[in-house]
Amino acid sequence: MSNMPQSDPTNSASIASGVIRSPAAGCVAGIDLGGTNLRVALADLDGNILARSAVSSRDLRDPGVAVELIRDQVRELLAGAAVKHSDLHAAAIGAPGITDADGGVVIATSYLMGWVDVPLRALLESALSVPCAVDNDVNLGALGERSRGAAQDVRDFVFIAIGTGLGAGIILRDELFRGSSWTAGELGYMLVPGTSVEVPNSGEPGPLERLIGGEGIRSQWQALWDAGDVKAPRDLKATEIFDYALEGLPAARSVLQHTSQLLAYAIHNVWLTLNCPLFVLGGRVGLHPALLAATQEQLAQQQRRIQPRLALSALGEDAQMMGALRLALNTAGVVGTRPR
């Protein structure tokens, strides 16, 4: 494996050699491994997507099965796009858990997948026979927004993903900042006024996530529903609750207000720590425009001095895939138009 990158492929210093310049010279694969879907895409060396697929990722508790599925998807996409496997230069995958990007190891995912210390990069390299890279999925969301999304003009920003849970990818001085044990950006565990100070058990959601992750928002809603006369179904997704808020339903507006207030506290806390000029909201729930507007209003009320800009992800549900493709391009030694 002497032709593999020896150091962090997102570090610009490490990609000085092996530069591939012709956009016709091949392609890379990006993989977004979520709790619901496994998405795979091929892109040319300019990062333009050539082909993509999505299959269910439920019951992927066995990493070997997951890697076989990825290999099959990549093969199908290559065949469909009439690209030879020898023209695949690299692949990168975003995993939903704590990920050692240097070692290419998924240290831990949620209990649903239950992965612990999975050497995902080695497994993928063995299956695909190309250099591979692995990172946390929210980190790759940040990388995607930096390279092709809402953060193309800043060197420091925080990408906040709200889906089932809540997490952040942090880019500082134009590099992902992952932390000493790969857990930087775990905003779901933040303590703000209104969160419980009880310490969650291992594997349980953090105190902030428990309130304003997608599941937390549903719980807020169901508590209100159980307590009163709410003229809407009890079983709604977080985004549907926000839709009702836009329609003016009081209980839904109350959930939106509380969620945006807590989110604004968390953004405030990260802002006063890092003083970074931009926060980007993403993830299935975080993409809802009602949340953006309500949180911007809360921030405006909370801050008197210079405020951070809060923007919606420009890539939507593709943020993590675009980050995976950017990381794959870095791994292939393709110099991008932007630092990584």
Added chain:
Amino acid sequence: MSNMPQSDPTNSASIASGVIRSPAAGCVAGIDLGGTNLRVALADLDGNILARSAVSSRDLRDPGVAVELIRDQVRELLAGAAVKHSDLHAAAIGAPGITDADGGVVIATSYLMGWVDVPLRALLESALSVPCAVDNDVNLGALGERSRGAAQDVRDFVFIAIGTGLGAGIILRDELFRGSSWTAGELGYMLVPGTSVEVPNSGEPGPLERLIGGEGIRSQWQALWDAGDVKAPRDLKATEIFDYALEGLPAARSVLQHTSQLLAYAIHNVWLTLNCPLFVLGGRVGLHPALLAATQEQLAQQQRRIQPRLALSALGEDAQMMGALRLALNTAGVVGTRPR
């Protein structure tokens, strides 16, 4: 001024030229401008202090008067140490406020000094006729701990200074991280369970600082004193209250417990954001060993996974001065044994 460093002197890339190697070749001056004292020190080019002085800095509302006082102190120290002014290579000053380190401008200090947009670097360079650098005093505390104190073995850490107020200096990837508008590390404004969510007026202490800055700790104590039968004087300094806590006085123990709990919440929030392995406590109040022990205990209760290390400043009240001297050495082009 073509011989002045053109870029951030704390960036190691900018000091490649103009290297001075002989320890006998001269000296630099460090200046720690606090709300109570103005401290000045001379150090040789190995960073060893040759001479130092401290004078009252009360009523230094006029920056011109402050700079004259600094010039006089530097002259006296040079004369006392029998060093010619021509052997002074550079000076650096830590200022108690928001400081544009690139522009050398103190943007704002507390209302006590009342400085706004003071071009302190230019004033100092004019007075001392050597290249000068300016930074926030807590940032220089972090730089001091990194170069000669408790953080010599880490590339990422947070220095938390508790004096009258509460602030932090953040070193990431071995460089000070100052933020896009120079306010990174303003932990005094953090919102945690127990702080007020009222927005403070301009110039007022932040919600966390209001409770656990030195003045906030005194206020906690006085509120308890007023409410009950406390067998100790009402008018105590924060450190004296902590002394009483060590002696077992219930009211003082209660203040210590509450202070350490809130501090631990704040450290937890920064830790989950940055996942940096070390926090260093400094500042007059932060140096009290009772606070360290109580906060370590709180952190141990709050965290189940990997915990950050919490250490006492190794430099004590000299942290900021040692940082100022390190910055002065960087400004003089002296390559240290450690990155800055």
